[in-house]
Amino acid sequence: MNKAFVKESDNDDEDDGLGPEAVALPAGTKNYITTEGYRRLRAELAHLMNEERPEVVQVVSWAASNGDRSENGDYLYGKKRLREIDRRMRFLTKRLEVAEVVNPATQPNKDQVFFGATVEYCDKAGETFRVTIVGVDEAEPLQGRISWISPVARALLKAHEGDTVTLRTPGGVDELDILEISYPTD
Template sequence: MNKAFVKETEQDDDDDVQLAPPIPAGAKNYITPAGYRRIKDELLQLIDVERPEVVKVVHWAASNGDRSENGDYIYGKRRLREIDRRIRFLTKRLDLAEVVDPSVHHGSDQIFFGATVTYSNQDGVENTITIVGIDEFDPLKGKVSWISPIARTITKAREGDTVTLHTPTGVEELEILEVSYPAAAE
């Protein structure tokens, strides 16, 4: 049978959860104030703008009659399911979120959640990373999750300390060069 005539099955409601990094058992979903705002803004955009627009299209398409060959109706319903799934996922993540303001450590040289850390490896190559929440990580921008191996290794170290990072390629010594936190928002 041609795939075009096979009815799609409902996808698992937890698809987004499987794509997102899991929160360790017993741990909290730490997040920065900026990350919390970003997720909340996305949730409000979906609820207030995108979902009502798709509902209008689906309603209009349904009023046209035969729904079995109505592309606007079929794809609109699919998009509606995707939006609803994302809304459920974001709502769960916000419910579990514990907002941690890294500016409370401003001026400290010890590494905690929210720190921006510059370190060098044994070859002298310098890297700068910021420790953020699970929902905020972006390795291309130097943002690593607080549950990542590098973040767990350097947490609680201070400027000038040398820490040992165990990687799949072996052991690596890292020297902490600089630790900074954002200033308190006024």
């Protein structure tokens, strides 16, 4: 079989393993992250490096020793999984190197919305939301953890309890009333 049909890419750094879930940081900004988010990324990197990668390497070595590699599913899948793991490890390493850890508990202005704040707000329709503003690598919107670069977070930043802020969306303009601001305690 022609190599052109089976070879994936000479350059594994093409997309740098960011994947669809990775969010690019705006140019000139820092990679803010909470202490808990930093710990989670470090734990993921350690797990990949110390547990998952060695297991896959062992499977690939075993599969390679079985002979013909061209139709060996364990070998082909293992090599693909190794590339994915290595890509994710490079991504995590780069993000951790440039991470600026912020401990929201030490925020002096607890009456104002900053990174790490948990904000309860109400929109024009009267629906109440509770979100925590976190780093781009730890955002989980369905769990109420939004990135500090998201439109909602940008609208809320620097506001005080009782303020009304304007949120511009593709669907139009919305007014958000800030009901409560809180920060975690150490």
